[in-house]
Amino acid sequence: MASDRNEVTKPILPGTAASDYERYLRTDELLALQKRPEEMLHPDELTFQVVHQSSELLMKGAAWEMTRARDYIEAGEYDRAARLIRRGLKLLEPPIELLRVLETITPYEYHVIRAGLGHGSGLDSPGFVALLHIGPPLGESFMAQLQKHGISVDDLYCRHDEFRSLHDLAEELLDFDERLQAFRFHHLKLAQRIIGGEVVGTMGTPVEILQQRMERGTLYKALWEVRNEITAKMNAQMAEDAKGHGRS
Numbered sequence: 001m002a003s004d005r006n007e008v009t010k011p012i013l014p015g016t017a018a019s020d021y022e023r024y025l026r027t028d029e030l031l032a033l034q035k036r037p038e039e040m041l042h043p044d045e046l047t048f049q050v051v052h053q054s055s056e057l058l059m060k061g062a063a064w065e066m067t068r069a070r071d072y073i074e075a076g077e078y079d080r081a082a083r084l085i086r087r088g089l090k091l092l093e094p095p096i097e098l099l100r101v102l103e104t105i106t107p108y109e110y111h112v113i114r115a116g117l118g119h120g121s122g123l124d125s126p127g128f129v130a131l132l133h134i135g136p137p138l139g140e141s142f143m144a145q146l147q148k149h150g151i152s153v154d155d156l157y158c159r160h161d162e163f164r165s166l167h168d169l170a171e172e173l174l175d176f177d178e179r180l181q182a183f184r185f186h187h188l189k190l191a192q193r194i195i196g197g198e199v200v201g202t203m204g205t206p207v208e209i210l211q212q213r214m215e216r217g218t219l220y221k222a223l224w225e226v227r228n229e230i231t232a233k234m235n236a237q238m239a240e241d242a243k244g245h246g247r248s
Helices: 002-009 020-025 045-074 078-102 107-114 126-149 153-158 164-194 207-215 221-247
Strands: none
Touching: 045 078, 045 126, 078 126, 078 164, 126 153, 126 164, 153 164, 153 221, 164 221
16 A cells, blocks of 8 residues: 555656655745845845745736737637636735735845845836736737727727626726736835835835836726716716706
């Protein structure tokens, strides 16, 4: 029986790790990517690295799902695209929450760690940059589908029952846009909390630039503005109805 168990658990994938789990995930390499204790400038540096490395992996996964979603949008498979966007959004939730972990590092401790960062800055995050890069093409593919159906964004919302899948996709895109803004907001508050709001960051960039980028960072302007248009029309309609009741 013991030999049977050994056969079942014996690694069969290439590699030297003790189990196929470790070989498949390449945990030997993954867990060697952090500084060793003797290399750290401060014990909190492991947390600092783990948070950032984990976030990069999660954002890479999110960007991958958004890229796949774009292909489905262009193929007219809106439900499948929306499902992948939802998955990508779930992958983006942990990086936002992990920023709160970094808030537990005090300003003095951070500046000890900062001495080893070189010119490193969160603004250089390849994962977040990848998400910013896929955002506009994703929106362009969506707008092309509206054109294909001969409708405007306002038409889509007005006739949402007729274009239910496309309408739901629009809402997922809005969620994606909102999630990116939420990440930027929390990153801004983290920077203000750790290094202050009126000092220069590691790249010589004032923290205020983060706020400016957040304010300019809306990806899908038309999806946000249609809310204003719908409210304006409904307000006008209610005013007209009120006038009609007054005359009667």
